[in-house]
Amino acid sequence: MQSNATTPDQYIAELPEDRKEVMQQLRETVKENLPPGFEETMQYGMISYVVPHSIYPDGYHCTPTDALPFMSIASQKNHISVYHSGIYTDPELLAWFKAEYPKHATGKLDMGKSCIRFKNPKKVPVKFLGELSTKVTVDEWISTYESVIKK
Numbered sequence: 001m002q003s004n005a006t007t008p009d010q011y012i013a014e015l016p017e018d019r020k021e022v023m024q025q026l027r028e029t030v031k032e033n034l035p036p037g038f039e040e041t042m043q044y045g046m047i048s049y050v051v052p053h054s055i056y057p058d059g060y061h062c063t064p065t066d067a068l069p070f071m072s073i074a075s076q077k078n079h080i081s082v083y084h085s086g087i088y089t090d091p092e093l094l095a096w097f098k099a100e101y102p103k104h105a106t107g108k109l110d111m112g113k114s115c116i117r118f119k120n121p122k123k124v125p126v127k128f129l130g131e132l133s134t135k136v137t138v139d140e141w142i143s144t145y146e147s148v149i150k151k
Helices: 008-013 017-033 085-089 091-104 126-133 138-149
Strands: 039-043 046-051 068-075 080-084 115-118
Touching: 008 017, 008 039, 008 046, 017 046, 017 068, 017 080, 017 126, 046 138, 068 085, 068 138, 080 085, 085 091, 085 138, 091 126
Parallel strands: none
Antiparallel strands: 039 046, 046 068, 068 080, 080 115
């Protein structure tokens, strides 16, 4: 469910009432915890946290005019999604996430390669996702991106 919102505030304002509070909490928590250098924007119809062109002028290899994506949050049709490129590219971070998840959330972990899905908005482990947000710096992400993804 891609949004046509042009700002994160507009994105949140357009959400159904049962999703607004958790999405705003998630947004604030991610912003408070991401290491310096990441920038909040709208990208691909989601609230996204990117490495801006001022830090990484090459941009995203698929679309160089786009800033380098790192993390996004979205309210999809049937779930809340958190997309985190670090868990997709770093096996150690993924292992940490999977081991810690049961300590912070109820229910089975529902995830794809970089997408973590939460069907119940009341069960999003916001603080834990904030901790995940701290795990990769801008420089670490650029280095990983260049060595693992951009070939």
